[in-house]
Amino acid sequence: MATEYKLRMGDGKRIFMTKEQIVADLKEGMADAADLGSIPDLSEDELDKLVDIITMPSRMVGVEQGKEVPVTHDIGTIRIDGDQGNSGVGIPSSRLVGAMMHERAFGADTMELGHIDYSYKPAKPVIAQEMQTMEICQQNMIVPMLYGAMPNMGLYYTPDGPFENPGDLMKAFKIEEARQSMEHSAEHLTRDIVWIMQRMMASGSDGVNFDTVGAAGDGDMYASLHAIEALRKQFPDIYIEAGMAGELMLGMHGELEYDGTTLAGLWPHEQAPLVAKAGANVFGPVCNTNTSKSAAWNLGRAVTFIKAAVKASPIPCHVNMGMGVGGIPMLETPTIDAVSRASKAMVEIAGVDGI
Amino acid sequence: MSNQEMLDKLRDTIVTQNINGCAEATQEALDAGMTAVEIINDGLSVGMKIIGDKFEAAEVYLPQIMMSAKAMNAAMEILVPILAEEKGADDEGVGLAITYVQEGDIHDIGHRLVTTMLEANGFKIVDMGVDVPNDKISEEVAKNKGKKLLLVGSALMTTSMLGQKDTVSMLAEEGLRDSVKIMFGGAPVSDAWIAEIGADATAENAADAARVALSLMQ
Numbered sequence: 001m002a003t004e005y006k007l008r009m010g011d012g013k014r015i016f017m018t019k020e021q022i023v024a025d026l027k028e029g030m031a032d033a034a035d036l037g038s039i040p041d042l043s044e045d046e047l048d049k050l051v052d053i054i055t056m057p058s059r060m061v062g063v064e065q066g067k068e069v070p071v072t073h074d075i076g077t078i079r080i081d082g083d084q085g086n087s088g089v090g091i092p093s094s095r096l097v098g099a100m101m102h103e104r105a106f107g108a109d110t111m112e113l114g115h116i117d118y119s120y121k122p123a124k125p126v127i128a129q130e131m132q133t134m135e136i137c138q139q140n141m142i143v144p145m146l147y148g149a150m151p152n153m154g155l156y157y158t159p160d161g162p163f164e165n166p167g168d169l170m171k172a173f174k175i176e177e178a179r180q181s182m183e184h185s186a187e188h189l190t191r192d193i194v195w196i197m198q199r200m201m202a203s204g205s206d207g208v209n210f211d212t213v214g215a216a217g218d219g220d221m222y223a224s225l226h227a228i229e230a231l232r233k234q235f236p237d238i239y240i241e242a243g244m245a246g247e248l249m250l251g252m253h254g255e256l257e258y259d260g261t262t263l264a265g266l267w268p269h270e271q272a273p274l275v276a277k278a279g280a281n282v283f284g285p286v287c288n289t290n291t292s293k294s295a296a297w298n299l300g301r302a303v304t305f306i307k308a309a310v311k312a313s314p315i316p317c318h319v320n321m322g323m324g325v326g327g328i329p330m331l332e333t334p335t336i337d338a339v340s341r342a343s344k345a346m347v348e349i350a351g352v353d354g355i
Numbered sequence: 356m357s358n359q360e361m362l363d364k365l366r367d368t369i370v371t372q373n374i375n376g377c378a379e380a381t382q383e384a385l386d387a388g389m390t391a392v393e394i395i396n397d398g399l400s401v402g403m404k405i406i407g408d409k410f411e412a413a414e415v416y417l418p419q420i421m422m423s424a425k426a427m428n429a430a431m432e433i434l435v436p437i438l439a440e441e442k443g444a445d446d447e448g449v450g451l452a453i454t455y456v457q458e459g460d461i462h463d464i465g466h467r468l469v470t471t472m473l474e475a476n477g478f479k480i481v482d483m484g485v486d487v488p489n490d491k492i493s494e495e496v497a498k499n500k501g502k503k504l505l506l507v508g509s510a511l512m513t514t515s516m517l518g519q520k521d522t523v524s525m526l527a528e529e530g531l532r533d534s535v536k537i538m539f540g541g542a543p544v545s546d547a548w549i550a551e552i553g554a555d556a557t558a559e560n561a562a563d564a565a566r567v568a569l570s571l572m573q
Contacts, residue, residue: 036413167463167464167467170417170418170421170464170467171467173421173422173425175418175421175422178418179418218416248413250416250417251413251415251416251417251418251419252416252417252418253416253418254415254416254417254418254419264416265413265414265416291513291543292543292545292548330513
């Protein structure tokens with residue numbers, strides 16, 4: 001009987017696979033990425049290395065000495081104090097305490113301040129509190145402290161915002177009106193992000209994290225790129241990190257362009273140059289996990305996509321690694337066996353600059 | 356213009372989302388003596404297949420596929436009465452589709468798109484909307500028992516997808532399972548899930564859903 005190795009499905013379920021099955025799934029996942037993105041396959045050596053990483057007997061693995069990379073943390077301190085189904089463990093603590101825990105206990109190389117709603121729009125009415133908290137964090141912390149939130153353009157559509165919901169308009173076949181609604185929302189989103197960051201920079205912020213760019217489709221990315229451009233112009237030294245929401249830029253509008261490139265349908269390696277062109281310092285590529293496929297399939301696919309993004313990116317790539325992205329199973333608290341293997345693969349094979 | 360040229364024109368009006376042009380080309384084809392079935396199967400459906408493939412390949416996006424569906428709808432407004440005449444007054448057409456989003460889920464873009472595509476492909480529609488409990492679905496199936504019936508449920512989330520299993524079980528318990536074909540869709544739905552819960556089919560996207568639905572009803 002062939003030796004079987006412990007793996008996970010994309011939904012976290014424990015499975016056992018032979019080496020031959022692992023290789024087959026790795027190749028299938030890789031081929032899916034190569035086909036979708038029109039990008040190169042991994043080499044045989046890289047596939048062998050992936051097999052080695054997946055089949056390592058240790059429960060937890062790490063990168064080779066000398067290959068350590070910076071670790072950036074997003075979602076603010078919600079991981080600590082959040083207790084409403086929002087990824088938190090519900091430990092009562094101030095945001096300062098949460099941020100300092102990440103810096104001093106968890107080893108985060110940069111940290112960010114984030115509001116409990118974690119979108120730019122709802123930070124507007126509480127901007128004075130955000131500014132004060134940023135000042136206090138800056139006075140107590142050493143690592144670069146950014147302000148982070150999701151662009152989240154969906155908040156600008158009814159019933160949450162002033163512009164008619166494009167989904168409702170499209171249902172009525174009012175396609176042009178739907179597109180106009182997205183364009184107007186994008187203008188407001190850009191304006192709000194810039195307004196917030198002007199105040200956070202006045203409070204000593206080291207920079208900004210755009211978390212989940214494109215969550216509401218190409219309009220969301222359009223607004224974010226313009227906000228990055230405006231912030232770079234106003235604050236030449238600002239550190240700008242732009243992480244994506246998903247691997248493919250969804251064409252909710254379908255015709256929005258940045259720098260002559262249509263945003264809809266862009267894969268990570270096509271997103272990276274645009275994010276750099278807008279003025280970001282760091283790009284956060286994403287590859288989504290398929291919950292119905294094995295960790296081998298997902299990791300083969302994710303490493304193929306992210307390697308191509310790293311190669312195409314003129315700026316450092318800090319890959320998004322967490323529940324449901326980066327070849328990691330879709331679990332609220334992903335298992336360490338899967339997280340550490342996927343992370344090692346991203347650093348040693350895809351060549352990411354950080355996580 | 357030859358018949359093939361007319362069919363190509365019909366196809367192209369769908370692919371280019373030319374709503375008025377599609378209705379005009381349909382009327383031209385009818386005036387030239389083509390049947391409604393020929394127009395749908397050899398012209399319009401070919402266009403929808405192309406647009407579906409482009410959608411899958413991320414070459415066109417939601418607005419474009421909606422406009423193609425609207426062009427198809429414009430043609431079907433002309434063709435549905437003629438189809439009824441061609442097939443006789445008592446003919447039910449391709450069938451009645453009951454569409455809904457599973458209880459606990461309000462994500463309806465895919466649901467709307469599939470409903471539109473089914474309507475464009477000749478289905479009569481009962482759209483039950485979003486967050487629909489299983490007992491309401493069962494009532495609607497019972498009400499339409501005896502018709503050519505297709506149940507089309509959508510769930511974006513894994514949590515709401517689990518309710519699809521209960522839908523199938525409830526219909527079986529109430530003796531309605533054999534009265535209806537069942538299709539489920541949504542991001543987490545897979546062929547393995549369809550097989551596990553005893554439904555009939557799923558599809559990759561809205562255009563594919565229309566093709567699968569038509570083949571299920573044959």
